[in-house]
Amino acid sequence: MKIVNHNIQIDGIDKKILRALMEDARTPILEIARGVGISGAAIHQRLRKLEKSGLISGSKFVINPKVLGYTTMAFIGIFLDKAISNPEAVKQLKKIPEVLECHYTTGNWSIFCKILCKDNEHLMHVLNRDIQSITGVSRTETFISLDQQIERQIKI
Amino acid sequence: MKIVNHNIQIDGIDKKILRALMEDARTPILEIARGVGISGAAIHQRLRKLEKSGLISGSKFVINPKVLGYTTMAFIGIFLDKAISNPEAVKQLKKIPEVLECHYTTGNWSIFCKILCKDNEHLMHVLNRDIQSITGVSRTETFISLDQQIERQIKI
């Protein structure tokens, strides 16, 4: 279990730093420094503080999957047999690269996934061949994202 | 509408570059260059090609919302009245910072959202005060993520 500092205090300068880097992880520190009016060394030190607190958990290049032909996003609710260990099912889901998110959830479904496929045929294969074949999966319910309108992180 | 090049060809070197930067957006180009055994200038040029193709759509610092006390993630299915313009509902959802994702979907729900709140009370406020008050929203169905087990991008 990761230790996390819940007592972190972030001020307006921290927010400006974070907003710049959440927008573009490669924004130069010195550019941010010029923007907020303090030295690069100070920004550097604040970033170290923010990393140490665990608030910054990393950085990523964001890929546009459509360019690779991945145009079908779907959500899948999974019903698991009572006796089955959920972690074992998750372990199997991790092996399916099309599964981008996976949650234990309240409600009817035991597990809820977001998956990304090239097309409906690909989606069908992932459902029938990869997911339905996992031991303990009794039934699934699928709905397709026709268009994603919002995609963002928490507001800082 | 964004123009996207679907004929992009990416080879093993491109994949190594992308994997490194998807893992850590601030990986130095020269470090990648040393890793794959070509010059920094060549990596630089390939990155420009990948950006131009639209495959790379940006970069982000990733924030761990738990550090800020955001511990309750939930999914919300929204039923909209027939007569209501969906884009108008989405426009209102965009104003709610807790809404991280929003999709038009097939199935029973018109709109499907992922939201992130501090706790159940906060979630209840977002549901009752912010979402239910949107014109055209007739009913919602909510389920909570007890634990997210998978979070990743498409495999390159």
Add this chain to the structure above:
DNA sequence: ATTGAAATATGTTCGTA
């Protein structure tokens, strides 16, 4: 597509306030 070299810009550390 790739290279090396040159010019520019940035990252990082450290002593000091």
Add this chain to the structure above:
DNA sequence: TACGAACATATTTCAAT
């Protein structure tokens, strides 16, 4: 916390292959 100076690295461009 913040600063500036000094040093180490990285980015970017370019002519040549």
